[in-house]
Amino acid sequence: MEAIYIAYTISNVVGLFFLLVTIKWPKLARLLFVLLFAGASWFNYITCHTTPEAYLMYAESSVLECYKVFITGWFSQHITAVVSIIAIGQAMIAIGMLLNNWWIKLASSGIILFLACIAPFGIYSAFPFSVTVSLSAWFILKKDNLDYLWKFRSPGTSPNSG
Structure with missing residues (x-):
């Protein structure tokens, strides 16, 4: 049980790091979201196909x-299918954060929705990680120029200039 508290603490430190990075460097935060959600997608896809019963612990x-x-109940009989769909959604969030405009808006909304849905898992979702990182996704919408991740704004240009 001690390992869960270590993971919980690390997750919340990472969540605070996300928030701080997002406020100062929203493009870097988008890259971190790409890595986080691509990694989560891969992990969930592999896990649900190799040890699907691992997801039953979230009930406790x-x-x-x-x-x-x-x-x-129902989920216990359909773990692989449901978590595979979740993994695909996580991969789509990662891809959306690479792109521009409404893709980023859609990905940021997906992050907020996903994290709101897992928040009730308490310590197993590292709550309040979900709140902190949702704030990061919201700040991206407010502070980033919403251009492709690999395009940086020239000094002296406004966020809305082409």
Whole structure:
């Protein structure tokens, strides 16, 4: 059980790091989101195909009874399919953060929605990591120029100039 507290602490330090980076360097934060969600996608896809029963542990940490019922019920019979779809969504978020304009808006919205959905897992979702990193996604929408990740604004140009 000690390992979960180490992972919890590391996750929340990373969440604070995301928030600080986003405020100062939103493009770097987008790159971090690409890495985070691509990694999560790969991990979830591999895990759900090799040890799908690992996802049943989330029922014990959920603060919402409906989550517990869902996980131990229907979800327990369809883990690989559901988590594969989640992994595809995570990969799409990673790709969206590389692109521009409405792709970034869609990916940022996906981040906020996904993290809101996992927040009730409490310590197993490293709450309040989901709140901190959702704020980061929101700050990207407010502070980034929403151009392709590999395009940087020239000094002296406004965020909305072509």
